[in-house]
Amino acid sequence: MIDLYTWTTPNGRKVSILLEELGIDYAVHSIDISKDEQFDPDFLKIAPNNRIPAIVDQETGVQMMETGAIMLYLAEKHGKFIPKVDRWATIEWLMWQMGGLGPMLGQVHHFVKYNAGKSEYSEERYSKEARRLYGVLDRRLEGRDYIVGSGRGEYSITDMACFPWIARHDWQQIDLNEFSNVRDWYVRIAERPAVQSGYQIPKYVTDIPMP
Numbered sequence: 510m511i512d513l514y515t516w517t518t519p520n521g522r523k524v525s526i527l528l529e530e531l532g533i534d535y536a537v538h539s540i541d542i543s544k545d546e547q548f549d550p551d552f553l554k555i556a557p558n559n560r561i562p563a564i565v566d567q568e569t570g571v572q573m574m575e576t577g578a579i580m581l582y583l584a585e586k587h588g589k590f591i592p593k594v595d596r597w598a599t600i601e602w603l604m605w606q607m608g609g610l611g612p613m614l615g616q617v618h619h620f621v622k623y624n625a626g627k628s629e630y631s632e633e634r635y636s637k638e639a640r641r642l643y644g645v646l647d648r649r650l651e652g653r654d655y656i657v658g659s660g661r662g663e664y665s666i667t668d669m670a671c672f673p674w675i676a677r678h679d680w681q682q683i684d685l686n687e688f689s690n691v692r693d694w695y696v697r698i699a700e701r702p703a704v705q706s707g708y709q710i711p712k713y714v715t716d717i718p719m720p
């Protein structure tokens with residue numbers, strides 16, 4: 510059994526989607542970051558960086574923060590969603606999401622959605638960076654169904670890590686029709702039942718936005 514500490518954000522959804530895809534038992538604990546629950550001393554014992562999500566694996570005693578590490582841990586433990594022939598590409602693109610796509614789109618949400626008009630420089634900088642990253646993903650997906658894996662690709666933790674960030678394309682003022690490979694990949698993933706259920710953890714906010 511896995512204890513998942515999470516909230517209704519892209520980073521939280523990355524892990525709940527993976528847990529749903531794995532079909533394993535897990536217990537959800539809501540950490541409402543709008544009420545500063547991420548600073549609760551009990552949560553800090555598991556997640557010293559005071560960010561969601563975090564997990565505790567009751568079977569092994571492992572407790573972990575940081576979605577990249579959590580996804581690698583769970584996927585390796587269950588022997589799924591890391592294509593054998595493309596293990597390093599999976600890690601490479603997962604790191605791209607962790608170090609680029611997630612943090613940069615997070616800045617777009619901060620400056621463009623929540624603080625519009627406060628810093629023209631930041632809005633411009635991060636919007637431009639967001640479009641650049643969408644372009645990178647679009648080129649990677651040319652002729653492929655998934656980000657890594659041989660042939661047309663194989664569904665992996667890398668797709669699950671990127672998806673909830675792309676799900677906020679409207680917050681980022683991105684028209685997915687301008688990035689047709691990303692759009693087709695996004696729709697393909699959005700149709701998966703485990704993605705639909707994992708997206709609504711720890712509670713329903715909206716349906717998955719469709720282009």
Ligand SMILES: N[C@@H](CCC(=O)N[C@@H](CS)C(=O)NCC(=O)O)C(=O)O
Nearest residue numbers: 518519520542560561562575576577
């Ligand atoms: N690199 C971390 C980022 C986690 C993160 O930024 N979580 C956000 C929600 S998406 C959070 O907990 N924010 C609370 C805060 O800013 O205090 C990961 O991948 O797990």
